[in-house]
Amino acid sequence: MSTNLSKFRTSKIGARMSQLTGVRAIMKDIIETLRLGKDRKFYNFSAGNPLIIPEVEQLWREFTAALLAKKDFANVVGRYGGTQGYEPLIEAVVSDFKSRFGLNITERNVLITPGSQSLYFYAANAYGGYLEDGSIRRIVLPLCPDYTGYGGVSVYSDVVKSFRPALEIEEEQHRFKYHPNFDDLEIAEDTGCVIFSRPSNPTGNVLTDDEVRQLAAMAEQVNAPVFIDSAYGPPFPALNFTEMTPIFGSNIIHCMSLSKAGLPGERIGIAVGPEEVLQTLECFESNSCIHASRFGQALVTEAINSGKLAELSTKVIRPFYKSKMQILEQALDHFMPKDLPWFLHKGEGAIFAWLWLKDLPCTDVELYHKLKEQDVIVVPGNTFFPGLAEPWSHTSQCLRISLTAPDADLTEGLKRLASVVKSVY
Numbered sequence: 001m002s003t004n005l006s007k008f009r010t011s012k013i014g015a016r017m018s019q020l021t022g023v024r025a026i027m028k029d030i031i032e033t034l035r036l037g038k039d040r041k042f043y044n045f046s047a048g049n050p051l052i053i054p055e056v057e058q059l060w061r062e063f064t065a066a067l068l069a070k071k072d073f074a075n076v077v078g079r080y081g082g083t084q085g086y087e088p089l090i091e092a093v094v095s096d097f098k099s100r101f102g103l104n105i106t107e108r109n110v111l112i113t114p115g116s117q118s119l120y121f122y123a124a125n126a127y128g129g130y131l132e133d134g135s136i137r138r139i140v141l142p143l144c145p146d147y148t149g150y151g152g153v154s155v156y157s158d159v160v161k162s163f164r165p166a167l168e169i170e171e172e173q174h175r176f177k178y179h180p181n182f183d184d185l186e187i188a189e190d191t192g193c194v195i196f197s198r199p200s201n202p203t204g205n206v207l208t209d210d211e212v213r214q215l216a217a218m219a220e221q222v223n224a225p226v227f228i229d230s231a232y233g234p235p236f237p238a239l240n241f242t243e244m245t246p247i248f249g250s251n252i253i254h255c256m257s258l259s260k261a262g263l264p265g266e267r268i269g270i271a272v273g274p275e276e277v278l279q280t281l282e283c284f285e286s287n288s289c290i291h292a293s294r295f296g297q298a299l300v301t302e303a304i305n306s307g308k309l310a311e312l313s314t315k316v317i318r319p320f321y322k323s324k325m326q327i328l329e330q331a332l333d334h335f336m337p338k339d340l341p342w343f344l345h346k347g348e349g350a351i352f353a354w355l356w357l358k359d360l361p362c363t364d365v366e367l368y369h370k371l372k373e374q375d376v377i378v379v380p381g382n383t384f385f386p387g388l389a390e391p392w393s394h395t396s397q398c399l400r401i402s403l404t405a406p407d408a409d410l411t412e413g414l415k416r417l418a419s420v421v422k423s424v425y
């Protein structure tokens with residue numbers, strides 16, 4: 001905790017890093033609301049936490065039991081390991097990616113991190129910030145909205161830069177989709193690295209393969225690495241509802257997370273990419289935490305080697321959330337007034353829906369408070385535009401709706417949302 005009254009003086013970086021950024025600030029209000037209203041029934045669509053799906057829990061239980069019974073157990077939890085990761089896990093990822101994607105990679109092309117958030121922190125500070133000569137290297141988010149967590153990844157407050165997207169709107173259907181706006185996007189000499197999520201949190205957008213290739217080519221021109229945040233992508237948790245191909249390349253780092261595949265508590269992230277970049281990140285990791293949990297890594301090794309994780313992802317995790325998305329779409333199409341300019345982002349993946357209320361007569365935060373009065377909790381959209389310097393009214397016209405609520409709650413909550421929206425317009 002750092003306040004003006006504190007006798008412990010933080011550095012500039014300390015002061016910056018001890019602030020609650022992005023969605024975490026609103027989460028404090030949500031937690032307080034839930035605490036004060038503990039006897040009320042809430043339709044809580046704010047959760048970023050994935051649900052515990054019984055089949056997925058069972059998978060991790062089985063691998064945990066098998067690990068406990070193994071002779072190697074003491075070695076796994078009782079000893080430090082290398083920063084790069086638990087060797088059997090690295091081998092599992094190499095062999096899985098070779099056979100799944102036909103990649104020509106070796107053990108040096110894999111790095112395991114304590115969750116994928118840490119990966120972006122290392123990347124943002126290794127490639128973004130200030131050079132010896134005082135010049136800036138920006139962390140470019142090629143389109144916003146994007147993951148709120150990118151707002152706090154740099155120790156500097158002024159290096160994350162994001163760009164307004166182009167909007168493809170289907171008026172009649174009340175749907176829309178963001179695309180990178182290549183006319184305005186600058187990936188230039190001052191670009192240190194590029195980061196984006198695919199599928200995206202908060203919008204569920206999946207950048208097309210061509211868009212990704214174009215972004216990577218632009219970054220290649222200025223020797224900038226591109227971190228493709230695949231926390232929701234294939235092969236696990238495979239939370240893409242539309243076809244998508246993971247794209248690899250000489251400046252692309254494919255970043256995965258085990259969090260949405262049932263292991264958020266174990267903090268496991270996996271990066272696959274060029275050795276030179278991974279070595280830089282590995283040093284960062286070594287300095288900050290030595291290595292990721294070996295227990296978690298050992299569990300993931302077996303889950304990958306057996307093929308069960310990828311299978312469960314496409315057979316259980318994906319259909320589970322896809323069905324929630326369908327329920328949400330049906331509810332919005334049914335309850336939202338046809339004559340109002342509301343637009344749902346195409347649900348192409350992840351565990352969220354993104355609603356744009358064009359020309360909304362109040363701000364997203366005011367709407368959030370009005371919805372709370374009707375027991376509906378969503379996340380106001382403005383926190384998902386980290387690094388956007390220019391004013392844009394769109395940023396206060398959106399809401400993120402989590403797909404983690406029970407089906408019946410989704411329907412009832414969205415019915416209430418529709419009626420509040422109607423009254424606001």
Ligand SMILES: Cc1ncc(COP(=O)(O)O)c(C=O)c1O
Pocket residue numbers: 048114115116117118147149197200201229231256257258259264267268269
């Ligand atoms: C797009 C995206 N990237 C990264 C993360 C962080 O995940 P991890 O638990 O692997 O640190 C999240 C978590 O919600 C996310 O939504």
